[in-house]
Amino acid sequence: MFSSMTSGTKLSLTVMLIYALAFNVQAQVHEVSKKYQAPIDVLVQKKLANWQDLKFGLFMHWGTYSQWGVVESWSICPEDEGWTQRKGPYGANYNEYKQAYENLPKTFNPQKFNPEKWVKAANDAGMKYMVFTTKHHDGFAMFDTKQTDYKITDPQTAFASNPRANVTKEIFNAFRKQNFLIGAYFSKPDWHSPYYWWPYFPPKDRNVNYNPAKYPEKWNQFKEFTYNQIQELMTGYGGVDILWLDGGWVRPRKTIDTTIVWQRDIKFNQDIDMPKIAAMARQNQPGLIIVDRTVAGPYENYTTPEQEVPTQPLDHPWESCITMGNSWSYVPGDHYKSTKEIVQLLIKIVSRGGNLLMNIGPGPEGDWDPEAYKRLEGIGKWIKINGEGIYGSRSIAPYSDNNIYFTQSKNRKAIYAYLLSDTEMVTIPAQLHVKLNNAKGIKRVTLLGLAQNIKWAPVSDGIDLSIPESIQKNSRLKQAAGLKIEYK
CATH class of the missing domain: 3.20.20.80 (Glycosidases)
Structure with missing residues (x-):
């Protein structure tokens, strides 16, 4: 087209x-x-x-x-x-x-x-x-x-x-x-x-x-x-x-x-x-x-x-x-x-x-x-x-993977991975794979709205996250959860 x-x-x-x-x-x-x-x-x-x-x-x-x-x-x-x-x-x-x-x-x-x-x-x-x-x-x-x-x-x-x-x-x-x-x-x-x-x-x-x-x-x-x-x-x-x-x-x-x-x-x-x-x-x-x-x-x-x-x-x-x-x-x-x-x-x-x-x-x-x-x-x-x-962000490949959608900060110091929920209240699985084209240089992963750091490990096509049980079903987040992946 x-x-x-x-x-x-x-x-x-x-x-x-x-x-x-x-x-x-x-x-x-x-x-x-x-x-x-x-x-x-x-x-x-x-x-x-x-x-x-x-x-x-x-x-x-x-x-x-x-x-x-x-x-x-x-x-x-x-x-x-x-x-x-x-x-x-x-x-x-x-x-x-x-x-x-x-x-x-x-x-x-x-x-x-x-x-x-x-x-x-x-x-x-x-x-x-x-x-x-x-x-x-x-x-x-x-x-x-x-x-x-x-x-x-x-x-x-x-x-x-x-x-x-x-x-x-x-x-x-x-x-x-x-x-x-x-x-x-x-x-x-x-x-x-x-x-x-x-x-x-x-x-x-x-x-x-x-x-x-x-x-x-x-x-x-x-x-x-x-x-x-x-x-x-x-x-x-x-x-x-x-x-x-x-x-x-x-x-x-x-x-x-x-x-x-x-x-x-x-x-x-x-x-x-x-x-x-x-x-x-x-x-x-x-x-x-x-x-x-x-x-x-x-x-x-x-x-x-x-x-x-x-x-x-x-x-x-x-x-x-x-x-x-x-x-x-x-x-x-x-x-x-x-x-x-x-x-x-x-x-x-x-x-x-x-x-x-x-x-x-x-x-x-x-x-x-x-x-x-x-x-x-x-x-x-x-x-x-x-x-x-959202504001001032840039698109970044792979743009989306299943129900996860990506944006990048203007200074390229952070990638945001938004997990779209099937229901009004967000439920986050215990293990979550986030597909990234570049997993090198990551220093921290957090969940927007919560102060707690998320444990992560690099894999061949991105990172695997381990979500604490305390926030899997009780994050109180709605519609979509935003993961902030910060780079050094």
């Missing part, structure tokens, strides 16, 4: 898809770009290196669609896909459904909106950066754009009179105060804009509904509209560290990869002039990381496997974006992954050199489901004990 990599670092698409199916989410699979082009801007390189050390971030999909508890935006897309199904009283008629959907701002009134509450929970869980959906594909702006009235601050919107109505600014400011890196998700396609889905034609699928080459004035209006909205985000919302661009079908035609199924359906050249946008954005936000998802080249500074855990490290910066529940957006009664599942996802991703961007969808009242807070609390307890082998 990844022709630019050596055979030892190629991903198994089959395994990745198995992971994606196991998550059982309402979303499409986004294949990772086949080629990576490292940024040449020194400031971007520096910020990207800092971002890679953070390992754990918060994603939030939030919009008017949370009132209906439906998948974000996709129900107004006229494609017959699992995540585009229309439900409820308007579901039988597309035009009536879309009209009702676009009237949702009139009743969107999240009175419990309190971003400081989110910041505290995310910070306590060990998250270090965040990405918020300033605008999804439906075109509803969660910021005070001057380019359209379809926005949360429009007087016709129920929440507009609230002093915190410009929720993007409020969220960015709250997280920035706690030293989070700030990421702005922005959808390149806009299904509300008359310059993208021109009312002269009905929408046919997710793509622009006219030929930009035949109607260049219309497409230039859309390019200007997109540029202006991104400029607003880059100039009026404080320091922004990441511009996370979604909707990879909006791209130059020459970048289409016909080996990828969904890209074959891109009929037109949808070039929005990323060089111009990037130059403006970085002039206002020096060092800005740009993530033009699935569009390989100078504006995809890291790749974003969606709902996937690579089986091997990639040869470039990357981040798995994964939902805490089954859905990206709020769904009443959604099934949330257990603390154990999330902790172990984090370990697996970090062992491959990636970051985990964990999504939580706020509800219509402006708060998270109580289950999300419980999960974050549990993750925080684990990270306080085991975080030293």
Whole structure:
């Protein structure tokens, strides 16, 4: 799949898809770009290196669609896909459904909106950066754009009179105060804009509904509209560290990869002039990381496997974006992954050199489901004990061996071996084999969270550990135990 990599670092698409199916989410699979082009801007390189050390971030999909508890935006897309199904009283008629959907701002009134509450929970869980959906594909702006009235601050919107109505600014400011890196998700396609889905034609699928080459004035209006909205985000919302661009079908035609199924359906050249946008954005936000998802080249500074855990490290910066529940957006009664599942996802991703961007969808009242807070609390307890082998770590072969996953400290003075538990409480066997490529120079082995040294002996392919009976079943460790192997 990844022709630019050596055979030892190629991903198994089959395994990745198995992971994606196991998550059982309402979303499409986004294949990772086949080629990576490292940024040449020194400031971007520096910020990207800092971002890679953070390992754990918060994603939030939030919009008017949370009132209906439906998948974000996709129900107004006229494609017959699992995540585009229309439900409820308007579901039988597309035009009536879309009209009702676009009237949702009139009743969107999240009175419990309190971003400081989110910041505290995310910070306590060990998250270090965040990405918020300033605008999804439906075109509803969660910021005070001057380019359209379809926005949360429009007087016709129920929440507009609230002093915190410009929720993007409020969220960015709250997280920035706690030293989070700030990421702005922005959808390149806009299904509300008359310059993208021109009312002269009905929408046919997710793509622009006219030929930009035949109607260049219309497409230039859309390019200007997109540029202006991104400029607003880059100039009026404080320091922004990441511009996370979604909707990879909006791209130059020459970048289409016909080996990828969904890209074959891109009929037109949808070039929005990323060089111009990037130059403006970085002039206002020096060092800005740009993530033009699935569009390989100078504006995809890291790749974003969606709902996937690579089986091997990639040869470039990357981040798995994964939902805490089954859905990206709020769904009443959604099934949330257990603390154990999330902790172990984090370990697996970090062992491959990636970051985990964990999504939580706020509800219509402006708060998270109580289950999300419980999960974050549990993750925080684990990270306080085991975080030293997560943050700033590097991947190291053999990456994993059965249920043991490895990371290495940046200074290469320690290897961390995380033993993933089958149950919430960790049980450690009396004898444990840890596979290592280099067992020379080890001076000490300890269990994170416990002061007691662990007896060890070198063997041909690593070390054998003798676990004291007192901690085999009574370590009080949860989800995964971290062994610290220190070198002289």
